[in-house]
Amino acid sequence: MKRIMVTGALGQIGCDLVAKLRQIYGEEAVLATDIRQIHHETVQSGPFRTLDVTDNTAFYEAAREHKADTIIHLAALLSAKAESDPALAWHLNMGGLLSGLETARALSCQFFTPSSIAAFGSDTPKNSTPQDTLQRPLTMYGVSKVAGELLCDYYYHKYGVDTRGLRFPGLISHSAPPGGGTTDYAVDMYGSAISSGSYTSYINKGTYLDMMYMPDAIQAVITLMEADPSKLKHRNAFNVSAMSVDPEAIATNIRRHIPEFTLDYDVDPIRQAIANEWPDSIDATAAREEWGFDVQYDLNHMTDDMVSKLMVKLQADQSKIS
Numbered sequence: 001m002k003r004i005m006v007t008g009a010l011g012q013i014g015c016d017l018v019a020k021l022r023q024i025y026g027e028e029a030v031l032a033t034d035i036r037q038i039h040h041e042t043v044q045s046g047p048f049r050t051l052d053v054t055d056n057t058a059f060y061e062a063a064r065e066h067k068a069d070t071i072i073h074l075a076a077l078l079s080a081k082a083e084s085d086p087a088l089a090w091h092l093n094m095g096g097l098l099s100g101l102e103t104a105r106a107l108s109c110q111f112f113t114p115s116s117i118a119a120f121g122s123d124t125p126k127n128s129t130p131q132d133t134l135q136r137p138l139t140m141y142g143v144s145k146v147a148g149e150l151l152c153d154y155y156y157h158k159y160g161v162d163t164r165g166l167r168f169p170g171l172i173s174h175s176a177p178p179g180g181g182t183t184d185y186a187v188d189m190y191g192s193a194i195s196s197g198s199y200t201s202y203i204n205k206g207t208y209l210d211m212m213y214m215p216d217a218i219q220a221v222i223t224l225m226e227a228d229p230s231k232l233k234h235r236n237a238f239n240v241s242a243m244s245v246d247p248e249a250i251a252t253n254i255r256r257h258i259p260e261f262t263l264d265y266d267v268d269p270i271r272q273a274i275a276n277e278w279p280d281s282i283d284a285t286a287a288r289e290e291w292g293f294d295v296q297y298d299l300n301h302m303t304d305d306m307v308s309k310l311m312v313k314l315q316a317d318q319s320k321i322s
């Protein structure tokens, strides 16, 4: 990776990823793009361009003008939002991916796009879900992610495009808000614990899902993209995870810092049904063996960091008001 273009760069992953990529590869080397433009560090700290990824000509032109050798394609509609507008989800998730893959083919770029634990379904083994297994999701988000994994495989086998990808679990971070996924509750819980000392979860207790802290997710993208291609047997859609947790486990952990924190439930049937389809815990052995996947943060370490970062943010916001 030398000259990188990122789509959906103002989202939860993009904001942190662009900052890290600019730190490693240089500010001018990383073009951030998104359909919207907001007042944000990602827009100010290096090249930025508005781009609708479903416009394949504009996608190609942006990559060509930047002289990109790598495309990191993040723009997508996430699980809960996709269920409320399945046609838009298909149009964006598949149309945007096709624009990206065609651009990568035309310009000989390396190509990364994330899949998700949503690519599994209720028939998939729930515990220690294998890398290669049954994938029959019933959500539009899941359908688009399985189709996306297959399309990336196709471009590799048919055209030799260097496609790579990860099946991300729920990602927890503090710098940008999550974009409408099912695991957003975990991010929201940390924020509410700091600001109000209580949280009402839309996901029920006992619902275990894989999660990972954003710095580990970012490092996983970079390590995979820099990995020796001859070692990659799977290329696209590697299972990766750092922990399997339910809302109670996170709340108990937060109470190490905020003992009076209270957690209630008001379960949202739509997001709960999505979560019920997903594995309790996935097996990341292939990622470890093929390119050395590893994580730095377990639940304790992540909670310590989230709480301290959010406390600093809250204090800064309060001092701006007063």
Ligand code: NAD
Pocket (backbone or CB within 6 Å): 007, 008, 009, 010, 011, 012, 013, 014, 033, 034, 035, 036, 051, 052, 053, 054, 073, 074, 075, 076, 077, 078, 092, 096, 114, 115, 116, 117, 167, 168, 169, 170, 171, 172, 177, 178, 179, 180, 181, 183
């Ligand atoms: P997000 O919703 O936070 O950000 C998506 C960004 O895409 C937004 O900034 C949005 O403005 C932009 N966008 C929307 N429509 C666009 C268009 N037509 N053209 C260009 N940009 C457009 O999403 P995220 O959490 O950063 O996720 C990025 C990728 O990672 C997605 O493919 C998602 O499926 C995958 N993923 C995320 C998670 C997670 O927990 N965040 C987990 C698994 C997989």
